[in-house]
Amino acid sequence: MSESVPPAPPDSPERFVARMRAVGAAAYHDQHPFHLMMHQGRLTRRQLQAWIENRFYYQWRIPKKDAIILAKANDPDFRRAWISRITDHDGAEGREGGIRKWLRLAAAAGLDPNDVLSLRRVLPAARFAVDAYIDLVATRPLVEAVASSLTELFAPELMANRVMALERLYPWLDRAGLDYFRGRLVEAPRDAEFGLAYVVKHCTTRESQDRALAALTTKCHILWSLLDAIHFAYVTPGWMPPLWNGAS
Amino acid sequence: MSESVPPAPPDSPERFVARMRAVGAAAYHDQHPFHLMMHQGRLTRRQLQAWIENRFYYQWRIPKKDAIILAKANDPDFRRAWISRITDHDGAEGREGGIRKWLRLAAAAGLDPNDVLSLRRVLPAARFAVDAYIDLVATRPLVEAVASSLTELFAPELMANRVMALERLYPWLDRAGLDYFRGRLVEAPRDAEFGLAYVVKHCTTRESQDRALAALTTKCHILWSLLDAIHFAYVTPGWMPPLWNGAS
Numbered sequence: 001m002s003e004s005v006p007p008a009p010p011d012s013p014e015r016f017v018a019r020m021r022a023v024g025a026a027a028y029h030d031q032h033p034f035h036l037m038m039h040q041g042r043l044t045r046r047q048l049q050a051w052i053e054n055r056f057y058y059q060w061r062i063p064k065k066d067a068i069i070l071a072k073a074n075d076p077d078f079r080r081a082w083i084s085r086i087t088d089h090d091g092a093e094g095r096e097g098g099i100r101k102w103l104r105l106a107a108a109a110g111l112d113p114n115d116v117l118s119l120r121r122v123l124p125a126a127r128f129a130v131d132a133y134i135d136l137v138a139t140r141p142l143v144e145a146v147a148s149s150l151t152e153l154f155a156p157e158l159m160a161n162r163v164m165a166l167e168r169l170y171p172w173l174d175r176a177g178l179d180y181f182r183g184r185l186v187e188a189p190r191d192a193e194f195g196l197a198y199v200v201k202h203c204t205t206r207e208s209q210d211r212a213l214a215a216l217t218t219k220c221h222i223l224w225s226l227l228d229a230i231h232f233a234y235v236t237p238g239w240m241p242p243l244w245n246g247a248s
Numbered sequence: 249m250s251e252s253v254p255p256a257p258p259d260s261p262e263r264f265v266a267r268m269r270a271v272g273a274a275a276y277h278d279q280h281p282f283h284l285m286m287h288q289g290r291l292t293r294r295q296l297q298a299w300i301e302n303r304f305y306y307q308w309r310i311p312k313k314d315a316i317i318l319a320k321a322n323d324p325d326f327r328r329a330w331i332s333r334i335t336d337h338d339g340a341e342g343r344e345g346g347i348r349k350w351l352r353l354a355a356a357a358g359l360d361p362n363d364v365l366s367l368r369r370v371l372p373a374a375r376f377a378v379d380a381y382i383d384l385v386a387t388r389p390l391v392e393a394v395a396s397s398l399t400e401l402f403a404p405e406l407m408a409n410r411v412m413a414l415e416r417l418y419p420w421l422d423r424a425g426l427d428y429f430r431g432r433l434v435e436a437p438r439d440a441e442f443g444l445a446y447v448v449k450h451c452t453t454r455e456s457q458d459r460a461l462a463a464l465t466t467k468c469h470i471l472w473s474l475l476d477a478i479h480f481a482y483v484t485p486g487w488m489p490p491l492w493n494g495a496s
Contacts, residue, residue, distance in 0.1 A: 023491065026490050026491050027489070027490040027491040031490070033485075033487065124466070124469035124470070124472070124473050125373060125376075125377065125473040125476055125477070127380075128373075128376040128377050128379070128380040128470070128473060129373065129376050131376070131379075131380060131383060132375075132376040132379060132380075135379060135383065217491050218372070220490075220491065221372035221489050221491075221492065222372070222376070224372070224489045224490070225372050225373040225376060225477075225489070228373055228477075228480055228487075228489075229373070229473075229476075231480075231485075232476055232479075232480050236484060236485045237281075237479075237484045237485070239281065239476070241275070241469050241472045241473065241476075242274050242275040242279070242468075242472070243271065243274050243275040243465050243468065243469075244469065
């Protein structure tokens with residue numbers, strides 16, 4: 001007769017948080033070669049523009065992603081906290097949202113905001129990566145969807161470095177276009193704090209902790225693949241897909 | 249008072265089919281640099297293996313894709329014709345399916361079929377591209393889902409060239425592993441003929457024809473992006489995502 005193996009005990013909250021931070025240290029896209037090029041001032045004007053065009057699709061989908069999470073939640077307290085993510089991006093009475101700010105970044109980089117908004121400049125592979133984020137939050141349990149948002153834990157340092165790098169190294173970029181990143185310096189830590197507390201509270205078994213870590217890793221792969229797609233088309237090897245009307 | 253513009257008349261069946269064939273001529277993945285390398289014998293053993301590992305995820309999802317299409321159909325005649333696609337891949341009593349044949353290809357290339365079957369070797373970006381195909385058939389109308397399958401129109405020539413190239417240029421590959429492609433030489437034309445007749449019959453407006461062409465183009469981008477992901481990780485620039493357990 002075989003003895004059943006007892007399930008592994010859950011990690012302590014401190015250890016669980018440390019494992020999440022280790023995912024970010026290893027796989028967050030701040031270490032992607034395209035971001036390193038950006039922060040070293042080595043992107044051409046067209047390459048930085050292409051990043052703004054493609055990353056816009058991510059910005060565009062964030063409120064939809066958060067609405068899916070909102071629709072999964074049954075707790076009014078959770079929804080009350082989460083709903084600000086949607087208004088942060090869509091805007092509200094008297095307050096400009098992140099999507100508009102991103103389009104101002106596009107204009108500051110010499111792009112036509114309406115062309116960016118048309119999404120025709122989004123590479124197919126960039127679209128597939130971002131849509132995988134929608135699929136992840138739609139198909140996994142609430143706590144895993146929340147865990148996937150915890151890349152926000154790693155964002156503030158990247159945002160701070162980015163504002164400095166863009167101001168210093170890309171003088172042709174109008175500085176007024178950088179408000180998006182300045183806003184995220186405030187929003188991301190607030191959001192991450194809430195999300196982290198929620199995930200730690202609700203992942204009380206080792207299995208649920210592991211699933212949360214897997215969701216966070218997949219989210220890192222989504223952000224990484226988005227940059228892979230831009231790098232492939234605009235840096236190395238520099239190939240665009242055929243019959244893609246964003247090339248013209 | 250503005251005069252309304254009359255809608256464009258539909259293309260004739262001949263013209264509509266010609267437009268679909270033009271999508272294939274421009275964007276089918278037979279022209280992707282990775283396939284050109286493959287057919288010129290320029291892939292290393294590891295690069296060809298990586299293609300087999302990643303393309304397996306596409307094979308793995310095909311029956312699910314076809315089950316989603318089956319579930320959209322209301323016509324028993326349609327379902328009776330379409331169901332053979334699922335048994336072609338899953339197999340049936342006394343008949344080996346395409347998934348098993350692909351795993352025999354993996355073994356013929358020196359891979360462990362169970363390792364391939366575990367999907368751990370599937371690059372995140374390859375997964376996102378293939379999952380976009382599932383999303384396409386799940387979220388668009390039946391006729392557009394069928395149109396997206398019409399890359400089969402362009403497959404037989406690629407399959408015939410591939411069998412010749414793999415036999416001649418990769419002598420270390422066991423020829424018994426090539427049955428998958430030989431099977432597709434028979435199945436793809438039969439499936440494409442049915443799908444093409446269905447799409448031509450049901451797209452009777454210019455708008456529906458254009459939507460069918462858009463679905464076919466997106467499908468070409470999915471196949472193209474799958475090869476982009478393999479090329480990026482295993483050829484140029486040769487970078488794999490961090491915390492991806494297929495790298496070891």
